Each structure stands twice: as C-alpha cells, then as structure tokens.
Amino acid sequence: MAGDDIDNINLNPSLLNTERYFKNVDGIKFLNHAGGCGGTRQDSATLSALLASYADHPNVGGVTVLSLGCQHLQVKNLLNDLKQRNPSFDKPLYVFEQQQIQSEEQLVAEAIRQTFKGLIEINKQEREPAPLSALCIGVKCGGSDGFSGISANPAIGYTSDLLVALGGKVLLAEFPELCGAEQELIDRCVNEDTANKFMQLMETYNDQAKQVGSGFHMNPSPGNIRDGLITDAIKSTGAARKGGTAPVVSVLDYTEPVTKPGLSLVCTPGNDVESTTGKTASGATLILFTTGLGTPTGNPVAPTIKLSTNSRLAKRMNDIIDIDTGPIIDGEKTIEQMGEEILDFCIKVASGEIIPKAVQLCQDDFIPWKRGVSL
Numbered sequence: 215m216a217g218d219d220i221d222n223i224n225l226n227p228s229l230l231n232t233e234r235y236f237k238n239v240d241g242i243k244f245l246n247h248a249g250g251c252g253g254t255r256q257d258s259a260t261l262s263a264l265l266a267s268y269a270d271h272p273n274v275g276g277v278t279v280l281s282l283g284c285q286h287l288q289v290k291n292l293l294n295d296l297k298q299r300n301p302s303f304d305k306p307l308y309v310f311e312q313q314q315i316q317s318e319e320q321l322v323a324e325a326i327r328q329t330f331k332g333l334i335e336i337n338k339q340e341r342e343p344a345p346l347s348a349l350c351i352g353v354k355c356g357g358s359d360g361f362s363g364i365s366a367n368p369a370i371g372y373t374s375d376l377l378v379a380l381g382g383k384v385l386l387a388e389f390p391e392l393c394g395a396e397q398e399l400i401d402r403c404v405n406e407d408t409a410n411k412f413m414q415l416m417e418t419y420n421d422q423a424k425q426v427g428s429g430f431h432m433n434p435s436p437g438n439i440r441d442g443l444i445t446d447a448i449k450s451t452g453a454a455r456k457g458g459t460a461p462v463v464s465v466l467d468y469t470e471p472v473t474k475p476g477l478s479l480v481c482t483p484g485n486d487v488e489s490t491t492g493k494t495a496s497g498a499t500l501i502l503f504t505t506g507l508g509t510p511t512g513n514p515v516a517p518t519i520k521l522s523t524n525s526r527l528a529k530r531m532n533d534i535i536d537i538d539t540g541p542i543i544d545g546e547k548t549i550e551q552m553g554e555e556i557l558d559f560c561i562k563v564a565s566g567e568i569i570p571k572a573v574q575l576c577q578d579d580f581i582p583w584k585r586g587v588s589l
Contacts, residue, residue, distance in 0.1 A: 236337040239275060242329070243514035245580050250285040257584045258286035263469040264582050266295035267495035269305070273515050275336035276306035278329045280321075283313030299471065306332035341566060347381030349564060350472060352498030352516065353456035354388070356486035358438055359506025361523040363452020365542040365552075366504035370521070372553025373502070373560070374458035378476050385472060385493045386457035387480040389419055393430035394447030395454040399479065403462045411465040415481045437507050456504070468583055472497040486511045487579040490518065500560055503572075510534050512570075512577025517563055519570045521556070534577075536570050 245268060249261040269277045281289050289309050296303055308328040315321045353370050355362055374384040386392075392399065396416060403409035423429045434449050443449040463476035469492070472478050482492035486509055490501050494516040501516050503509075506523035508531045522528040525540030537559060541547040547555075562568040 236333050238337045238340055239333055242333075243578055245514060247580065247582050249582055249584070250287045251282065253286065253584065255286055259291075260468065260585050261582050262287050262292050262295045263299075264491070264495050265292055266299050267469050267471065267497075268515055269296055269307070270300045270303060271494065271497070271499075271515050273499055274305070275339065276329075276332040277308070278325055278332070279307070279309045280325060281309065281311045283311040306335050308332065345381070346377065346561070347475065349377060349560070350383040350385065350497045350499045351377060351560065352385040352387065352480075352490065352493030352496075352501045354486070354489055354493065354501055355391075355453055355456060355504040356489075356511060357505040357507035357509040358443060358449065358452065359523055360443065361540075361543055362443075362504060362506050363448075363455055365549075366506075366521045366523040366539040367452050367455040368549050369539050369542060369552040369556060370502050370504060371455045371458035372549055373556040374456065374477065375460055376553065376557050378458065378460040381475050383472050383475055383497065384457065384460070384477045385466075385480050385496055385498050386454070386477060387482040387493050388453060388484040388489050389416055389479075389481050390423075390430045390484040391453045392416070392450050392479075393420070394445070394450035399454065399457075399462060402460075402477075403465075408462060408465050412462070412479055415465065415467060419481065456502075466496050468492050468585070469495045483583055485581070487581040488583045490516070491580055492583060500563060502556065502560070504539075508534065510572070510575070510577050511579055512572030512575070514578035514580055517570050518572040518577070519556075519559065519563060520572060534571050534575065 245265065247261065249257060268274060279289065289311065310321055310325050312318065312321055353374060355367060377384055400409045400412060403412065420430050434443050434445065438449055457477050460477040462479055463474045464472070464478045466472060466478055466480045468481050480493055480496045482489040490511060490513045493501065494513050498516050501513055501518040502521065503511060503518050504521045504523060506527060508527055512518040519536050520534055521537045521539055522535045523539060524543060525538050528535045528538035528540060537556060539552050542549060542552055559568065563570055
C-alpha cells in the first residue's frame with residue numbers, strides 16, 4: 215500500500231450503531247481482568263465480590279461467565295456471593311468452564327449461542343419512567359489541576375446536594391485523595407459508628423501504603439503538582455467538594471452496596487479506573503468525572519460524563535469532554551447555575567436522550583483493586 219493510500223484511510227468511523235438487532239439492549243460489554251489465577255485467596259474473594267456486584271448492577275441485563283475451571287475464584291464462590299448480595303437475582307446467567315468443554319471453538323460457539331438467547335429475553339424489557347430518587351451518581355476527579363477545586367468539583371458538589379435533597383444517592387470515593395479533608399467529613403457523619411468506620415478504613419489503607427515506603431501524602435501526581443496541587447491537603451480539599459455539603463449517611467468498604475439515600479463514602483484507590491470500577495460496584499448508575507488536564511477514562515457499566523475544569527481543555531480535547539465548567543472561572547456562570555445544568559445533563563443521559571462521549575468512544579475501563587497498595 216502506498217503512503218498516499220494510507221493517508222486516505224478513514225481512521226474515525228462512527229462508533230454509534232443505530233441499527234440494533236435488539237432495540238432495548240445497548241450492547242455487550244466485556245469485563246477483562248488478570249485475576250482468578252496466581253493471586254492470593256484474598257484477591258480472589260475480592261474479585262468475586264466485585265464481579266457479583268457488576269452482575270447485580272441495575273444497568274446490567276444478563277451475564278455470561280467464561281471460566282477456566284481450576285482457578286482460585288471458583289464459579290461456585292461467585293454464585294454464592296451473587297446469591298448473598300441478591301437472593302432474588304433472576305437475570306439470564308450462563309456459565310462456561312473451558313476445562314469441561316471439548317474445544318475452545320465449541321466453548322465460544324456455545325457461549326455466543328446462549329448469550330443471544332439471553333439477549334432475546336432482556337430485550338423484552340422497556341424503559342419506564344423513574345423518579346430521580348432512583349438515581350445513584352458516583353463523583354470522581356482525575357488529571358486534576360488548580361481549577362478543579364474552584365470550578366468543576368464545587369459545581370458537581372451542588373449537583374450532589376440537589377440529588378440528595380431529591381432522595382437520590384451520591385458516592386464519593388478515592389480515600390487517598392481525602393487525606394487532609396478527613397475532619398470535615400468526620401464532622402458531617404450522621405453518627406459515631408459511621409465516623410469510626412471512615413477513620414478505621416482510612417488508617418488501615420494508609421498503613422498499608424506506609425509498609426511499602428509510600429503513604430497518602432505521596433498521592434499528588436507530577437501533573438497535579440505542576441498545576442498547583444502541591445500537597446495532599448490542597449488536592450483533597452478540592453476533591454472533597456464533589457460531595458457537596460450533605461451529611462455523610464454511610465461509609466462503604468470496597469464492593470459494599472449502597473442502601474441509604476444521601477451521600478456515602480466508598481473506600482477505593484484514587485487511581486482513575488480502580489476508583490470508577492469500585493464506585494460502580496457499590497451501585498453508581500452514572501459517573502460524573504472532572505478533569506483539568508484530560509483523561510479518557512470510562513466504565514463498561516456506568517455511563518461516564520466527563521467535565522472539564524477550564525474551557526481551554528474543553529476546546530483542546532473536545533472529543534472526550536461532555537460539559538465545560540470553564541464559564542465559572544470566566545465569571546459567566548455561577549456554581550449553582552452550572553450545578554443545575556449538570557443535573558439536567560445527568561437526567562438526559564439516564565433517560566437515553568444523550569450518549570456521553572466516553573460511551574461513544576467505547577472507553578470501557580475495568581480494573582479490580584487487589585487490596586494491596588494502589589494509590
């Protein structure tokens with residue numbers, strides 16, 4: 215092929231397929247991971263709880279499980295975790311173990327055949343009206359800059375307060391990025407047990423980091439520091455603003471499901487993908503993700519809405535940014551106005567009227583936390 219021919223190739227095909235075989239199914243997502251074999255039994259138990267939470271997620275219609283057969287994470291353990299999480303689980307569920315099937319070709323063919331049967335079943339479900347109290351939003355920041363704590367994060371915080379007032383749920387995670395803002399969050403906990411659980415999880419996690427020569431104080435990245443977030447306290451104070459001003463009604467360990475309306479804290483790493491993976495496991499049906507430097511993170515189950523902290527980023531990386539909160543910096547909009555616009559955008563995404571760019575670009579990032587040190 216000549217060089218001129220290469221230049222004429224279309225490298226930007228449309229990723230939105232409007233011709234669907236199953237009009238009520240958005241698609242099939244793959245949760246790829248490197249766990250199951252070779253890890254510790256603790257890691258496999260954590261992975262089992264994570265996969266069970268995704269199977270039970272309200273955005274998931276059915277599940278096909280591909281298993282080798284001899285790994286630490288046995289299928290029976292996954293099914294037990296799923297039953298424990300939801301005794302009434304009734305979605306289509308198909309399990310295939312490679313070591314019990316004659317050939318890989320037969321495995322793939324049968325998995326595809328059964329999955330299509332499941333698609334026929336879940337396609338019978340149709341979108342129905344739902345109150346805003348049914349919405350659960352995970353709030354996240356990544357590639358943060360000096361504007362994060364004064365534009366996008368407080369705007370999302372106002373959105374969070376609106377949703378909480380309407381009976382919805384908000385999940386604030388990234389425990390390493392709450393270091394320095396702990397006392398404010400402790401003071402907002404609804405009772406002593408909730409505050410104690412937050413402190414215990416923070417201390418245990420930080421101690422693990424220290425054991426390998428790190429710590430929460432080393433969380434700010436080189437990009438954060440270049441853009442003004444020079445200490446963990448500065449970064450954390452801005453990050454915590456995504457949770458608004460509502461009381462903290464519960465503190466959830468990794469994969470623990472949210473049950474109470476209001477603001478909950480979820481123990482996850484600050485790492486973009488590990489954090490969004492964990493928030494979705496706890497029940498987030500949408501992710502609001504702020505960035506000042508730019509990051510292409512998404513999630514295979516929870517649509518991820520990307521917000522820029524400044525208009526310069528929104529123009530430079532407009533292919534990944536859904537909402538520009540730069541007008542707050544320019545004095546053109548208030549935090550309250552932007553927060554209301556964000557909630558309106560969330561409603562349209564949840565209603566299927568808008569498809570976020572992370573979904574359009576198939577940014578289906580999924581990384582389980584191995585409960586070792588990951589900051």
